[in-house]
Amino acid sequence: MKALVTGAAHGLGRALTEQLLASGHEVVAVDRDVEPLEKLAMKYRGACLACFADLQKVESIQNLLDRLQGSKFDLVILNAGISATGKFEEIPLQAYDRLISVNLGAPLHLASRLVGDEWMSAKSKIVFISSLSHVVGYPGGAVYAATKDAIASYAHSVAKPFRKKQVSVLTVFPGPIDTAHAQKHAPDQSSRSKRMAPEKLARLILKASRGRAKTLYPGGKTYLAACFGKLFPNQATRLMRRGLYDKMTGPSY
Amino acid sequence: MTDRASRKSNGQPGRVRTVLITGATDGIGLLLARAYAGRGHNVLATGRRVLADDQDLFDAPNIVYICADQSDPVHACSAIISAMQNMGWQHLDLAILNGATAWVGLPEQEPANGMKQLLDVNFRFQIHLAHALAPFLFEAAGRLVMIGSTATKKAQGRFATYTATKAGLDGLCRSLREEWLGRADVQIIHPGPTRTNMHAKAGLNIGLAKWFFMSPLRVASAIQYAIRRRDKRRVITRYFAFKARFSSAREGIL
């Protein structure tokens, strides 16, 4: 099997890449930080291709696509994502521009081209990573949440047209993950124990990607939180505000 | 009562308000601009067109038009803010972020540059403008209203990016409303299919389906009704538009 993983150098993307390589698959690992990926490529000679791309830039995405010309992927995980937290009006617009490009522009661009140019093999899968914030809201991360809502909507919409091309779509709604990214954005009080280890999440995603499910709320706690958010959307957002927004110290982006 | 406190008690009739409406050169936005101006408010209308004589279109002395093309959010926002400053507006009572475009077709055929532009016009601009307007809205304890779409209720194979931008606005408003609690109100209003030129501009011939679409006038008055009711999230169904007919807005009321 041949896979493409974006944001592969750290966190969840790293765990996904390592697990795929360990089970003997070929991986095109994309990140703007290629150094850690080159080490992986050395270790898994021939199976891992480290590719530089800055997903903030349309030209860089275009270069990546040019470089991958003629590939056929069985699994594409559009994992790269960034965050910006704080009061909406205190976060600078440049941070929002980055957020929109990386979390929304890039996955839409890549998914559309990979399917449109027939680089997805028959019975292949594209995985989009949304967030639990899609069901519970995220005061203190309003634009981050907005990009994740948009990606969930896009994934839902393209499922049918992509299926005609024999490509299926999986959307993942992870809760807090124990990565450097989450450390940076969570208020100081929130404890690490509540977050899921990236290795565990990667296993759940890879398992779901082999099945037929269209959505994945990984882990029991995430599932329960999602149920609560669907039943009581207003209360959930209010709780999120009390738990996160009210405790925030300053913006982080 | 201090000036600021009097502005906060929004319900009282008779005061002239400051209203900003984007995408006001056609369809629902144009009707909204005329309606608010008709009730005596000062309206700043924006659009992408360069109009030789805006009074031809608006025919109301209390509507000022400026060209602010949303496909360049940075430029458009600075044009809007400087227009507000030129008019001496220090606070903003109501902002309706209505302007949008659509692209119709299969997602795998969507050109990358068109996709980027759609995200800029329908999503990035709204974020930039909300950011720029925040101090003006806080000053007036005003309201930020975004226009979404009922398209977000279902999977839209041929409107995937358009629908994603509207779902993004829905999520933005949900969280921002909580953040701005007590400082300014945030509302998201999702109109159903409406008989405007939007579909034709996107290259879609709606044909006979247009008879099942709602009239733009009805939708525009339903939006005003939802704004008056301060609904935080309102889907404009035919039933809601019907109910809106029994609520009339007096002069001076938003």
Ligand SMILES: NC(=O)c1ccc[n+]([C@@H]2O[C@H](COP(=O)([O-])OP(=O)(O)OC[C@H]3O[C@@H](n4cnc5c(N)ncnc54)[C@H](OP(=O)(O)O)[C@@H]3O)[C@@H](O)[C@H]2O)c1
């Ligand atoms: N019509 C429907 O069925 C429907 C359903 C649900 C939601 N909506 C939403 O309702 C809102 C109004 O739509 P409508 O039906 O009234 O459409 P419309 O008649 O096409 O009006 C859209 C307005 O936005 C302006 N606009 C478009 N691109 C722009 C840009 N780049 N910069 C600045 N202004 C721009 C248009 O300018 P021009 O006059 O130059 O074109 C026009 O004034 C939109 O947010 C739309 O998504 C519509």
